[in-house]
Amino acid sequence: MGTALIYDEEMTKYKLLWVDPACKIETPERLTVSYEALVRNALAERCISVPVREATNSEILLVHSEEYLEAVKKTPYMTLEDLKEFTLQYGDVYFHPNIYHCAKLAAGSALQLVDCVMTERVRNGMALVRPPGHHSQHSAANGFCVFNNVAIATRYAKQKYGVKRVLIVDWDIHHGQGVQYCFEDDPSVLYFSWHRYEHQTFWPQLRESDYDSVGKEKGAGFNINVPWNQVGMESSDYLSVFCHVLLPVAYEFCPDLVLVCAGFDSAIGDPEGKMCATPEIFAHLTHLLMNLAGGKLCVVLEGGYNLTSLAQSVCQTVQTLLGDPLPRLANLSGPCRSALESLQCVRSAHRQYWSCLKHAASLPPADISTKRIKLAEEEAKTEVGEEEKSTEEKVWPEPPKRFSPPVRCASVLPDDVTRPDGCKRLGADQDVNPLTASKLKDDDCDTLSRVITLVEKMEQNEICSGLALVCDVTVAMTQVVQHLTPDPVNRVLIVCVGNGKVPSHITRDGKTLVVQINSEETEDQNSKYYIPVFLKKGCSDTSGFMHAVFGLILPLGYEYDPNLVLLVRMPDSGVCDAVWQQLTGLLQSFAKGHTLVLMQENEKAFVGPTTSVLLGDPAPPLENRQAPNTEDLNVVERLRDRLQVNWNLLQTTSECTG
Ligand code: Q9C
Ligand code: ZN
Missing domain, CATH: 3.40.800.20 (Histone deacetylase domain)
Structure with missing residues (x-):
């Protein structure tokens, strides 16, 4: 296709055919x-x-x-x-x-x-x-x-x-x-x-x-x-x-x-x-x-x-x-004040029509309209002076060539799982870096060393994305992070889907940003770099889940600008295929498409749907058009309110009205 x-x-x-400045x-x-x-x-x-x-x-x-x-x-x-x-x-x-x-x-x-x-x-x-x-x-x-x-x-x-x-x-x-x-x-x-x-x-x-x-x-x-x-x-x-x-x-x-x-x-x-x-x-x-x-x-x-x-x-x-694969958008600033004001107005105007906007801030209409006049004057002033040089001679760097790695998607799978079409298998016979292999002491050692090889090949741009079935996703996630974080240029966005503890040593510094969607409160306090999202129905509520994807994961990902995305499917996450595929597809916005998906060994049924998206097929549409759970919407809004001091792209209201 x-x-x-x-x-x-x-x-x-x-x-x-004639002189008309408006049309030339x-x-x-x-x-x-x-x-x-x-x-x-x-x-x-x-x-x-x-x-x-x-x-x-x-x-x-x-x-x-x-x-x-x-x-x-x-x-x-x-x-x-x-x-x-x-x-x-x-x-x-x-x-x-x-x-x-x-x-x-x-x-x-x-x-x-x-x-x-x-x-x-x-x-x-x-x-x-x-x-x-x-x-x-x-x-x-x-x-x-x-x-x-x-x-x-x-x-x-x-x-x-x-x-x-x-x-x-x-x-x-x-x-x-x-x-x-x-x-x-x-x-x-x-x-x-x-x-x-x-x-x-x-x-x-x-x-x-x-x-x-x-x-x-x-x-x-x-x-x-x-x-x-x-x-x-x-x-x-x-x-x-x-x-x-x-x-x-x-x-x-x-x-x-x-x-x-x-x-x-x-x-x-x-x-x-x-x-x-x-x-x-x-x-x-x-x-x-x-x-x-x-x-x-x-x-x-x-x-x-x-x-x-x-x-x-x-x-x-x-x-x-x-x-x-997409280009990285480096050094994004947050939205400017005027954009935030427009955003707030639009969300407020539509909150009565769309359940995803039900919890958007409402506008005090009189207040904003008087302010708009003042703003118009203020904005008109700031524009003068910049006017002339602003367009014709504007220069920007030519977008770098977008490179497609020779392998689009590679997998590390147990021998009894058939490899999906188009997905290259990283087998035991594949050249595993002996240094990496010797560092791992685990029954899962062979699998984990192949996972690390996969990550190395992603770093070298030989492979775009990957999928690994491992016996313990938490151990594998830890290994990958430990492999990558010594290099100061690395930043890993970790998206954990489902309940389970994320080891605290990988959630406390800026080398990783962890967003976890789950339904269990843990004792962990959220911080700038560890963001647990507690959804009442966990990952099984499509609308609540997607609300967190658009309202939190995407803006955080854009602002963080990782060079690798780790998508971790925790055991028994309860996330349905279509939602999982949407998330996988959307995460390819980041890190030039370098996404590594980790799943438990017994989740073979999800290999096909995951690789199809990693290989570039569109995720199936989310036909379930139910309104999201009100509590879940609230959770996302509150989280966003709290985190927007750290993450500008989470803002949805302008300072003076928010
Ligand atoms: N300063 C489209 O972009 N106004 N149409 C031109 C010149 C008309 C734009 C004024 C702009 C029409 C398809
Ligand atoms: Zn136009």
């Missing part, structure tokens, strides 16, 4: 540089190339009015003067004799992508298209967009494949108001958008782009707007919104298909967005969506106007769709 790439040079064959950034080169970067980085050749097609009239009419379609149909025959005049009735868009053809191809590309993904000819894919789509409306072109490619693809998927729930993630830096209008009252489509807003002073300057537009009637709660009220947002601001809003809600929604309005004007260097997230963030945003909907993910290009940043971001996205 591969990754589709849809691109056709024809979509570069229109451009702005939308150029044919946007597409050529993106595609050429994919070719240059040998990514295009790894994708399944899928031809474009024109969307038909009836497909375009799924979203647009007949009058509008008929009007656009006439543009290929217009004179330059006619085109200029036609353009004038819309905002920030231009027409060209060939744009109607390209707009049909752009929408058709999104439909081709949906077709390949829904028929399982590919797992996921990206469509590189022009014109973009998310601003275009029922009867209007807008913001460089003619037809709403993603909105059309959404209706098409529902109609042709009976898809029940579609998630649209709009990470473009502009609000896709066209998509919002299309699905506002529709609970079968969850639309999420973050966008530069600056208290309604940034284009398209709409009141309805604010966090309190949550959807209408039956669709209330299914429209999520995250307004950015300052420029300069960084990767940690984006991640904190993913961890604390989008992912918990998206998993509760449980989509059958995920579409991305993938604008890269939210990346560093973009003249429109003026944000500071590096291109590597798109690898992570993409990865974090890849275990929803059984991996059915269709990424469709929207904006992106800095050609360097755009091409790098497109490469990061496609390389992630292809399943390569």
Whole structure:
């Protein structure tokens, strides 16, 4: 199951024919540089190339009015003067004799992508298209967009494949108001958008782009707007919104298909967005969506106007769709105050609709609205002076090449367990470092020395991830930690699933960060580096467990930035397959995918499901859509409150209101 790439040079064959400062950034080169970067980085050749097609009239009419379609149909025959005049009735868009053809191809590309993904000819894919789509409306072109490619693809998927729930993630830096209008009252489509807003002073300057537009009637709660009220947002601001809003809600929604309005004007260097997230963030945003909907993910290009940043971001996205290990995001700061304020507002606006947000802090509405005016003034002031140098000459290092170790997944298994396909066995015959072997005195010595070999090969980047069945996971975890911690560069994130004591000597220093999800209070006090999460129903409550994954484990992992993840399945943890697989998949965000999974010898049944995820298969969707246990939600919230002084990415409220 591969990754589709849809691109056709024809979509570069229109451009702005007159002077218009608002539109000059939308150029044919946007597409050529993106595609050429994919070719240059040998990514295009790894994708399944899928031809474009024109969307038909009836497909375009799924979203647009007949009058509008008929009007656009006439543009290929217009004179330059006619085109200029036609353009004038819309905002920030231009027409060209060939744009109607390209707009049909752009929408058709999104439909081709949906077709390949829904028929399982590919797992996921990206469509590189022009014109973009998310601003275009029922009867209007807008913001460089003619037809709403993603909105059309959404209706098409529902109609042709009976898809029940579609998630649209709009990470473009502009609000896709066209998509919002299309699905506002529709609970079968969850639309999420973050966008530069600056208290309604940034284009398209709409009141309805604010966090309190949550959807209408039956669709209330299914429209999520995250307004950015300052420029300069960084990767940690984006991640904190993913961890604390989008992912918990998206998993509760449980989509059958995920579409991305993938604008890269939210990346560093973009003249429109003026944000500071590096291109590597798109690898992570993409990865974090890849275990929803059984991996059915269709990424469709929207904006992106800095050609360097755009091409790098497109490469990061496609390389992630292809399943390569993720880049590490080093030195993440916490979210800034303005981002936290937006986060708090969004969570509060949606707490009545989503049980995962039930315990979010509520806002004192009067208080925040008066403060917002003050903040707007304050923020306007701070921006002056930085304005000029902030974008065009912004420099950032080129993302390092992402390396795939020759072995994706290796295992240390007892002889009677059959090795899953594609997983290399690290047998007794494998060259075990004699020094390591001599250090171990245990019946399990042979197995443990093979585990240490596996870790060494991960350190040397010969192996990406591994799985070991051992007779005692606690002993094995201790050995691995003792092997790694003498080297000061090592940091190990240990995620323990289930009850059992974690030896105190590996939980007290910063060389390891231990998060343990269990249902038994132990006498251990939590500390910065030992975080026990007591869930009433332990690991058997899917929603409570996933709440801890998004609200604690992911943000902690991003801030800690380990170079190895140890995922330990304690005996009798009670965690179900799908939840375990989701966790395993999501943890591959860290340490360039270097995850070692430790399980007890008698848990052979979980070898298959675990290796399939380590090898890059999507985790199955969590169909159990029950509300989480209230007490468990509370536990996670309280823990987060307590730990946010140590871990900035756990914050969900701004200092003054929290
Ligand atoms: N300073 C997309 O990104 N405003 N559309 C331009 C120029 C319009 C953006 C103002 C921006 C439209 C798909
Ligand atoms: Zn945009």
